Amino acid sequence: EAQVTQNPRYLITVTGKKLTVTCSQNMNHEYMSWYRQDPGLGLRQIYYSMNVEVTDKGDVPEGYKVSRKEKRNFPLILESPSPNQTSLYFCASSFTPPHRGRTNTEAFFGQGTRLTVV
Amino acid sequence: AQTVTQSQPEMSVQEAETVTLSCTYDTSESDYYLFWYKQPPSRQMILVIRQEAYKQQNATENRFSVNFQKAAKSFSLKISDSQLGDAAMYFCAYDQTGANNLFFGTGTRLTVIP
Numbered sequence: 001e002a003q004v005t006q007n008p009r010y011l012i013t014v015t016g017k018k019l020t021v022t023c024s025q026n027m028n029h030e031y032m033s034w035y036r037q038d039p040g041l042g043l044r045q046i047y048y049s050m051n052v053e054v055t056d057k058g059d060v061p062e063g064y065k066v067s068r069k070e071k072r073n074f075p076l077i078l079e080s081p082s083p084n085q086t087s088l089y090f091c092a093s094s095f096t097p098p099h100r101g102r103t104n105t106e107a108f109f110g111q112g113t114r115l116t117v118v
Numbered sequence: 119a120q121t122v123t124q125s126q127p128e129m130s131v132q133e134a135e136t137v138t139l140s141c142t143y144d145t146s147e148s149d150y151y152l153f154w155y156k157q158p159p160s161r162q163m164i165l166v167i168r169q170e171a172y173k174q175q176n177a178t179e180n181r182f183s184v185n186f187q188k189a190a191k192s193f194s195l196k197i198s199d200s201q202l203g204d205a206a207m208y209f210c211a212y213d214q215t216g217a218n219n220l221f222f223g224t225g226t227r228l229t230v231i232p
Contacts, residue, residue: 033219033220035220035222040224041224042122042209042222042223042224042225043163043209043211043220043222044222045219045220048219058219059219088161090163092163092220106165106168107165107220109162109163111160111161111162112161112162
């Protein structure tokens with residue numbers, strides 16, 4: 001079954017304790033990205049990756065890191081989490097960067113990770 | 119930066135009736151894509167429908183259709199014969215060619231009344 005898998009689904013942590021949210025896709029997609037969802041703000045992109053070893057900042061990258069050592073995995077790293085990073089996080093993947101040329105490929109989303117930083 | 123506006127935080131519809139969710143966006147580009155995503159209580163993001171800006175014909179997917187007004191930068195979603203399973207948060211999203219970034223609106227929570 002084609003899917004994007006995030007772990008953990010729920011996480012409560014304390015300020016300053018490094019954490020990693022994993023994301024893995026089994027569709028051989030080149031493009032992967034991370035979003036955070038906050039009430040009244042919709043989803044905002046944190047980082048994206050167009051392929052292995054290629055990553056770039058989205059709209060709200062501060063306080064986050066990512067890596068893309070393998071095509072299937074795109075972990076989100078919070079080196080020193082703070083309460084303002086309490087949010088719902090989504091990983092997404094697709095075959096090509098959205099809208100390269102005239103062919104748009106559907107973005108597949110993971111099931112989300114609810115992170116609480118106290 | 120592109121902005122997507124959903125002016126209706128909440129909407130409700132009677133089962134089997136029709137409801138329209140509004141979305142406007144701001145862009146100076148002529149080539150782009152627009153989407154409606156559904157987020158049920160399970161939190162999963164599900165693509166409902168997509169529209170390519172260069173296509174004049176409005177996209178349809180079964181009971182879901184859009185009214186795409188390019189000049190007005192408007193992209194509304196019409197849900198016909200509403201069902202209880204349609205209850206969810208709906209997000210409008212914009213995607214510019216080559217931008218690699220989905221811009222989402224703030225969402226509209228749809229309630230379906232039995």
